[in-house]
Amino acid sequence: MIILGVSASLRNKRFSYKNKLVEDLNKINSLSELNNFVKDQIKVTFSDMEKLNDKKLSFEEKYKELKKHKGDRGLSNSETALVYALWQASKEDNIKTDYLSLSNIFENENSEKLNHFKKKFLSCDALLVSGPVYFGDRGSLTQRMIEFLNSDKDCMKHAKNILYAGLAVGAKRNGGQETTLIFQTLDFLNLGCKVIGNGHDTTAQYGGTLVAGDIGKLVDDDYGIKTALSTGKNLGEVLNKIDLKSEKDEKNSKDHRCNIFVLQDNKNQECTNIVESLVKNYKDKKVSFKIFKVFKEQVHKCIACDICPISYGDRKEYRCIINNKDDFFKKNHEEIINCDSFIFAAYSGTNFINIKTNYQQFIERTRYLRRDDYMIGDKLVTSLILSEVNSNRNLHIRILTSLMRHHNILTKPILVFKNANTYINIENIKKQFIDFFKTAVKVKKDKNKVNEYKPVGYEISLEKFLLKKKNKS
Ligand SMILES: Cc1cc2nc3c(=O)[nH]c(=O)nc-3n(C[C@H](O)[C@H](O)[C@H](O)COP(=O)(O)O)c2cc1C
Known part of the structure; x- marks a missing residue:
C-alpha cells in the first residue's frame, strides 16, 4: 500500500522530483534519529538562507535565488510535519511512502507537471496532505490540487478508492489548524475519499495540528509533532484494515450489522420514513439494520462527571454514571455497541416548530463510549440528513x-x-446509501483490538487510567 505525502507550501525546500527524501526516511530507525535528521535539514535550510544574507539581496531576489537550488535538501515547516507523519506510517506493515512537493506542480503549472502529479496520485492508496494555515484555511496550492482532482475524471474515480488524512501548520496555537483540516475533510469526502484523523494515542482529533511560524520552528512543538506521528500511524493502521480497491468483501461480512440512530425528526417523521424506505429497498441480505428512533426517547444530558466511564471491564456492561431506568443509553447499551457500521440521521428544518430532538444530548452522552477505549471506533460511519432548503444548520x-x-x-x-x-x-x-455499505463490508472486524483512551486534560481520569494500567501489569 502506498501513502503519497504532499507538501503544499511555497516555502518547500524539497521540490525536485528526484529528491531522496523518502529514501532518507527509510534509512531512519528511531524517533531520535529522525529528530536529528530534521534538525540537520533545518541547519541546511538556514545555511542556504544565510549565504544569501551576505549578498545584501532584496527579499524577492533571495526567493528567486533559493528557487535555483536543486530542491533536494532542507525542509519547510509543512515538509517537516509531513516527514514525521510519513516516517511513522512507514513503520506499519505493508506500507510504502512516496513524496511530492505541490510547489513544483501548481506554482507554474504546465501539462507535464500535471501529468506527473496525476501519475503519482493514481498510484497511491492514501493521500496525506500537509500544508500551511492561511487565514484559518488552506493555502492556494492545496486549493489548486483539490480543483485539479475535481476536474479530472480519472482522479475523481480513483479518489473513491483511497484514504485521506491531513496535517496543518500555523504560526499560532489556535491559528486555524482545525478549521483548515475540517474544511479539507469536507472537500476530500466530496471527492469520495474515506477520511480519518489522528490516532487514539493523541486523543483522536482532525489530523496533525502543528505550530510553527519562522522556518525551523516546528521542531519546538512537541505535542504538534506527536499529532503528526499519530496521523501517520493511524493512516498506516487503517490502510491495513480496509482494501478499498479490492472487489472482495471481508471474510465475515455476511453478518454485517448497521445501527441507524435518528436523532431529530419532524411531526411527520419524514427522516425516519426515508431511513426506513432506504433500508426496505436495500436488497443485499448481507447487511442487517437496526433503526433507533432516538428523538422519541428519553436521553439524559451528560453531567460531565470526573470518572467517566465509572469503571473498566466487560464492554457489554453499561458504564455511564446516568442511571435513570428510562434513559436511552441505559436501556439500549448492548444493542448500541453491537454494530459494524453506523449512521447518525436527522431532520434539519429552517425552524424548530414541531421538531423533536435529542441530537445534542445523544452526541454528548456518547462520551462514556469514547472514554472506554473508543468502544464504537474504527468503523465506517456517515450522517444522513433530510434538510429543508435553506435550513443551513450544517448537521452533516x-x-x-x-x-x-x-x-x-x-x-x-x-x-x-x-x-x-x-x-x-x-x-x-x-x-x-448502497455505496456506503459496499465500503462498510470491506472494513476488517477486529473485536480484540483495543484503542486505548488516554485522558488528556483530566487529572482524576488520568489517576484512574494509571491505576488501571498498574492493575493490568
Ligand atoms: C498569507 C498567510 C496567512 C497566514 N494565516 C495564518 C493563520 O490564519 N493562522 C496561523 O496560525 N498562521 C497563519 N500564517 C502562518 C503560516 O501558516 C505559518 O508560517 C506556517 O509555518 C507556514 O508553513 P510553511 O513554513 O511550510 O510555509 C499565515 C501565513 C501567510 C503567508
Missing part, C-alpha cells in the same frame, strides 16, 4: 466532526434536500 458537518472524535472512518455525508415537500435528489441518495 457537526456529526462528522463528532464522529472523528470517536476514531471512526468517515464517508461522504448523505444529504437529502427538501423543497416545498419534494425531495429533490432521492435517486442519488439511494445510490449513496
Whole structure:
C-alpha cells in the first residue's frame, strides 16, 4: 500500500522530483534519529538562507535565488510535519511512502507537471496532505490540487478508492489548524475519499495540528509533532484494515450489522420514513439494520462527571454514571455497541416548530463510549440528513466532526434536500446509501483490538487510567 505525502507550501525546500527524501526516511530507525535528521535539514535550510544574507539581496531576489537550488535538501515547516507523519506510517506493515512537493506542480503549472502529479496520485492508496494555515484555511496550492482532482475524471474515480488524512501548520496555537483540516475533510469526502484523523494515542482529533511560524520552528512543538506521528500511524493502521480497491468483501461480512440512530425528526417523521424506505429497498441480505428512533426517547444530558466511564471491564456492561431506568443509553447499551457500521440521521428544518430532538444530548452522552477505549471506533460511519432548503444548520458537518472524535472512518455525508415537500435528489441518495455499505463490508472486524483512551486534560481520569494500567501489569 502506498501513502503519497504532499507538501503544499511555497516555502518547500524539497521540490525536485528526484529528491531522496523518502529514501532518507527509510534509512531512519528511531524517533531520535529522525529528530536529528530534521534538525540537520533545518541547519541546511538556514545555511542556504544565510549565504544569501551576505549578498545584501532584496527579499524577492533571495526567493528567486533559493528557487535555483536543486530542491533536494532542507525542509519547510509543512515538509517537516509531513516527514514525521510519513516516517511513522512507514513503520506499519505493508506500507510504502512516496513524496511530492505541490510547489513544483501548481506554482507554474504546465501539462507535464500535471501529468506527473496525476501519475503519482493514481498510484497511491492514501493521500496525506500537509500544508500551511492561511487565514484559518488552506493555502492556494492545496486549493489548486483539490480543483485539479475535481476536474479530472480519472482522479475523481480513483479518489473513491483511497484514504485521506491531513496535517496543518500555523504560526499560532489556535491559528486555524482545525478549521483548515475540517474544511479539507469536507472537500476530500466530496471527492469520495474515506477520511480519518489522528490516532487514539493523541486523543483522536482532525489530523496533525502543528505550530510553527519562522522556518525551523516546528521542531519546538512537541505535542504538534506527536499529532503528526499519530496521523501517520493511524493512516498506516487503517490502510491495513480496509482494501478499498479490492472487489472482495471481508471474510465475515455476511453478518454485517448497521445501527441507524435518528436523532431529530419532524411531526411527520419524514427522516425516519426515508431511513426506513432506504433500508426496505436495500436488497443485499448481507447487511442487517437496526433503526433507533432516538428523538422519541428519553436521553439524559451528560453531567460531565470526573470518572467517566465509572469503571473498566466487560464492554457489554453499561458504564455511564446516568442511571435513570428510562434513559436511552441505559436501556439500549448492548444493542448500541453491537454494530459494524453506523449512521447518525436527522431532520434539519429552517425552524424548530414541531421538531423533536435529542441530537445534542445523544452526541454528548456518547462520551462514556469514547472514554472506554473508543468502544464504537474504527468503523465506517456517515450522517444522513433530510434538510429543508435553506435550513443551513450544517448537521452533516457537526456529526462528522463528532464522529472523528470517536476514531471512526468517515464517508461522504448523505444529504437529502427538501423543497416545498419534494425531495429533490432521492435517486442519488439511494445510490449513496448502497455505496456506503459496499465500503462498510470491506472494513476488517477486529473485536480484540483495543484503542486505548488516554485522558488528556483530566487529572482524576488520568489517576484512574494509571491505576488501571498498574492493575493490568
Ligand atoms: C498569507 C498567510 C496567512 C497566514 N494565516 C495564518 C493563520 O490564519 N493562522 C496561523 O496560525 N498562521 C497563519 N500564517 C502562518 C503560516 O501558516 C505559518 O508560517 C506556517 O509555518 C507556514 O508553513 P510553511 O513554513 O511550510 O510555509 C499565515 C501565513 C501567510 C503567508
